[in-house]
Amino acid sequence: MAHDRSRRRRDLGRPAPWNDARLRSLGLQAAVFILLLALAAYLAGNAAANLSRQGIATGFDFLGREASFAIATTLIRYSPADSYARALLVGLLNTLLVSALGIALATLLGLAVGLARLSRNWLLSRLALVYVELLRNTPLLLQIFLWWDLLRLAAPPPRTAWRPLPGVFVSVRGVYFPVPVYQPLYLWMGVALAGGVAAATGLRVWVRRARAGRPPLPAWIGFALVPLPPLAVFLAGGAPHLLDVPHVTRFDFSGGQSITPEFAALLAALVAYTAAFIGEIVRGGILAVSRGQSEAAAALGLTRGQALRLVVLPQAIRVIVPPLTSEYLNLAKNSSLAIAVGFPELFAVTDTIANQTGQSIETMTLVASAYLAISLTISLLMNLYNRSAALVER
Template sequence: MGEGRRRLQRLTGGWGGLALQVGLVAVLVATAWWMGHNAEVNMQTRGVASGFEFLDRPAGFDITQTLVPYEPTDTHRRVFLVGALNTLLVAALGIAAATGLGLLAGVLRVSRNYLARTAATAYVELARNTPLPVQILVWYNLMLVAPPPKDALGIDGLIFLTNRGLYLPKPVFNAEGGIAFAAAGAAVVVGALLASWLKRRRTFTGHAPSPRWGWALALAGVVAALVATGNPTGFDLPHLEGWGFTGGVSLAPALTALWAALSFYTGGFIAEVVRGGLNAVSPGQGEAARSLGLDEGQALSLVVLPQAMRVIVPPLASQYLNLTKNSSLAVIIGYPDLVAVFAGTSLNQTGQAIETLALVMVFYLVISLSISAFMNWWNSRSAVWAVSR
């Protein structure tokens, strides 16, 4: 009993602290109830509908870009799904590109090469010190003045940039593609589990084989799956036909501009995060690596960067969250993300602002918490990995 009271004392500060916390919770609950009741009464007085029944009504408008089938006769529930997928698409593309760009610029910021260091510094200052909405408009106008399809900017006949968008190769799968991917996925899972087990056993005993054997098994399994099913993958390449391009995957000008702006803007902040992480590692670590015969690239990737990850990952999570939430600025150039189609068009048609905005807030909250949870897991893994190496 005495132990329970001491624990209560530590958690709440005693009976007085507990009473204060209970009172605060009661005030918050009462305030939330009052606001909800007040909103309900006011909406009933003005004849404004409430509830989520509007989700099952026909939307009645078209959406220019969809990742799933959509027709104007579909419901607002379908509009929410389409907008959410479009938001996740640009966020995923932006996170991937910004990470690569930021990592490169951050490494160049600590380079001994004067020109590379100066160029990276200029990029970081430009990206960090200009407003994101302005950058979005700049990239969008650059897309509008890009060459027409007949004069498209191309890379080895695989990628083409025009004023109608960005055209990329499209993966094509035959009937055995599903089997191949299932077998390859199983091989990756088994290889990852084996690598994790070998790593733990090697840590405790010091005699287990290298964890790389697990990843080697995963790679061998993927290759075997592709070979056994006749390599069931190919690419549909974009090509000029008539007045435009056909084949491949086309990214609309709004999506391309938004992707470029988010990547360029966030990449500048990630570069500073990477630079700070690299500078947090003692210079003696790199000098010791070079004294053992490692070149600059090996010393960076094998010695300095693994230790810097413990400093880089926590603020990197904040940049990923910022990029995801900044994607809501897509409405500036008409990209049909969740805010534009659901918190915009659907809200205007139904007039149910509280419900639509609440759903949008819940969506961003879930995505943000998911990113935070993944980055926290990655941070714990990178810290252990850096120590074990």
């Protein structure tokens, strides 16, 4: 007995190094790290050797050279004489545009689909079910092509374009619409708008603090504060305006701003596809909130809409946000499928550059970094939001 106990005490004091859990895990991690490093060095060495054998330049010098290819849809001024770097920026902005619009619209449609799935209305819930099963069980690439074909087949040629409003043309070339030409005064209108928003926010805070308990002021007072200042500036500045109106040329349009069929097809496909997944996430989130919550809300006399908005959804959000984040990431990354219909987003532009320069490693590294940055930003924002929506437990 006495002998046993003393030995156990010695064992507790210091184990052999290979039995020490902390040393073991350190050693294991060091081994993995060294292996990875060796593998990377081997591959990099091979790539360098292959590139120099094929006479392909390396490095990022090409970014400053002239791109010499046209891009159909640009948010900023761009011509083939601009650099590759600017072409990449055009592509990145297009990706950001389609991702941001896609995420916003897919969220709204997804919420509607999720609520429809749970509706007591038999027809509505069945329709939502069919929508979800159809959209999430067919390839996204196929859906993009389908939307593209639909848009091109259903629309008339440019000469007989639909004109739903003066200056607006809908045709196989997409939707063309007039845009105001920039005036210096617009900058000051922007400043006035910001001032109006600040004033409305200030009023809201003041109402909450100083007028607490008294009946709230009508909402329109706050809303009126926002558009009035820019309008006043516009009128005071002599109301300068000039519209860039599109007009029909022989086979196409010139002037104005356009939504191309490629962009419309990509956006519609991304939104419709992702909304099917988001709908299921919303449905799951709502079902995860216990029945007692909506019963308690009903028992207090809240309407079904109020119960959903004030009681159920705020709790469902906690369950919804993590999987919703990964849907947002999917949408942003799936926008690279635009290359199939020729919408010039980041990946399509990068692909052209890689073909022209042969520097696929550099270009693909750039594009990967860009997607990584977009994804990490989305994740970060969603995590911040999720933290603010978390429940206080104790």
